[in-house]
Amino acid sequence: MSQHNWPQWLPLRSDLRNLSPYGAPQIPSLAQLNTNENPYPPSAKLVSAISKRVDEVAGTLNRYPDRDVVELRRELATFLNNRSGTTLSYENIWVANGSNEVIQSLFLAFGGEGALGFTPSYSMHPLIAQVTRTSWTNGERNSDFSLDVALATAQVRQIKPKLIFVTTPNNPTGTSVSLSDVEDLAKVSAEVGGLLVVDEAYAEFSIEPSAITLLGTTMPNLVVVRTMSKAFAFAGARVGYLAANKEVISALQLVRLPYHLGAVTQAIALVALEHQGELLAKVETLVADRDRLALQLQQLGATVIPSSANFLLFTVPSSQQIWQSLLDQGVLVRDVGLSGYLRVTIGSAAENQRFVQALANSLCKPSGGKI
Numbered sequence: 173m174s175q176h177n178w179p180q181w182l183p184l185r186s187d188l189r190n191l192s193p194y195g196a197p198q199i200p201s202l203a204q205l206n207t208n209e210n211p212y213p214p215s216a217k218l219v220s221a222i223s224k225r226v227d228e229v230a231g232t233l234n235r236y237p238d239r240d241v242v243e244l245r246r247e248l249a250t251f252l253n254n255r256s257g258t259t260l261s262y263e264n265i266w267v268a269n270g271s272n273e274v275i276q277s278l279f280l281a282f283g284g285e286g287a288l289g290f291t292p293s294y295s296m297h298p299l300i301a302q303v304t305r306t307s308w309t310n311g312e313r314n315s316d317f318s319l320d321v322a323l324a325t326a327q328v329r330q331i332k333p334k335l336i337f338v339t340t341p342n343n344p345t346g347t348s349v350s351l352s353d354v355e356d357l358a359k360v361s362a363e364v365g366g367l368l369v370v371d372e373a374y375a376e377f378s379i380e381p382s383a384i385t386l387l388g389t390t391m392p393n394l395v396v397v398r399t400m401s402k403a404f405a406f407a408g409a410r411v412g413y414l415a416a417n418k419e420v421i422s423a424l425q426l427v428r429l430p431y432h433l434g435a436v437t438q439a440i441a442l443v444a445l446e447h448q449g450e451l452l453a454k455v456e457t458l459v460a461d462r463d464r465l466a467l468q469l470q471q472l473g474a475t476v477i478p479s480s481a482n483f484l485l486f487t488v489p490s491s492q493q494i495w496q497s498l499l500d501q502g503v504l505v506r507d508v509g510l511s512g513y514l515r516v517t518i519g520s521a522a523e524n525q526r527f528v529q530a531l532a533n534s535l536c537k538p539s540g541g542k543i
């Protein structure tokens with residue numbers, strides 16, 4: 173429930189009155205491990221390449237940017253084609269200020285008649301549904317958080333949503349869905365006249381092939397959402413994108429705001445793509461550190477959900493008490509609202525070490541208790 177006491181005169185929509193603004197706490201801390209960012213900042217070389225490009229763009233800021241973002245969409249298509257062996261063109265790509273905006277555009281264009289996702293998953297999906305007045309159904313997962321495709325299929329057939337969300341690797345659990353399961357879900361989504369939206373915000377950390385590889389097959393109703401915020405280490409720039417059939421992109425253009433992506437954002441996203449080798453170089457380190465951290469958590473007695481992403485969901489005796497105790501020691505993790513669990517982002521080696529030490533201390537405290 174919202175704490176906000178809205179004044180009488182404010183004509184705020186009644187369905188928004190009890191909402192609170194979404195967002196993880198932004199609390200200064202020694203180890204900030206709560207929003208699944210990449211802990212490695214850009215190198216001095218990249219910083220200077222970005223500054224140089226911003227300098228060039230600065231002289232043109234009296235003009236609106238390219239409304240259709242063609243050059244960036246073209247480079248994103250090339251990036252995906254090189255990684256996934258696809259033949260996408262810029263007409264298969266849409267890009268906006270973070271994948272949250274991309275997802276909001278999907279709701280604006282295709283929502284309305286209902287959407288389905290499988291809980292627990294990324295909590296912005298139902299929230300954007302609500303804000304865009306799309307009815308949302310929380311579908312179910314297995315108790316180990318894996319996706320039961322037979323059950324998911326039955327739910328799609330029963331609810332007949334226009335948007336079906338599958339997040340893989342899933343946030344907050346880290347679990348992934350196989351490509352063949354994605355394919356089955358795309359088929360059943362087509363059967364009910366819906367789009368299957370595969371949110372792949374963490375795809376680069378996973379060994380599972382991307383659903384991008386299914387585009388261009390017989391599945392025009394498949395949409396794959398990606399971001400530069402996670403593996404790409406570019407969260408501050410706010411660049412998210414999707415790949416889909418050309419008709420999906422044309423429909424999204426009906427709901428986008430004119431000049432939605434600023435000239436500076438477009439320019440620096442292009443610089444980031446030019447330096448993709450450097451930006452993605454830390455993915456392997458993060459994956460190795462994730463697996464090491466999972467073992468350390470197990471040694472402390474926690475159950476750790478197998479993760480294909482850059483974070484781990486693990487059991488604790490009390491989510492709230494351990495969260496606070498970690499914060500008191502300068503370590504910020506995420507209480508995702510799952511009782512008995514916390515989620516930690518993989519940080520630098522030093523941050524991970526600090527987290528393990530702080531957790532060991534927290535569990536030793538009388539209030540910490542046994543896992």
Ligand SMILES: Cc1ncc(COP(=O)(O)O)c(C=O)c1O
Nearest residue numbers: 270271272294343373399401412
């Ligand atoms: C599954 C998932 N999708 C989308 C996003 C949104 O990312 P951004 O808007 O930074 O691209 C996030 C961010 O945490 C996420 O976890």
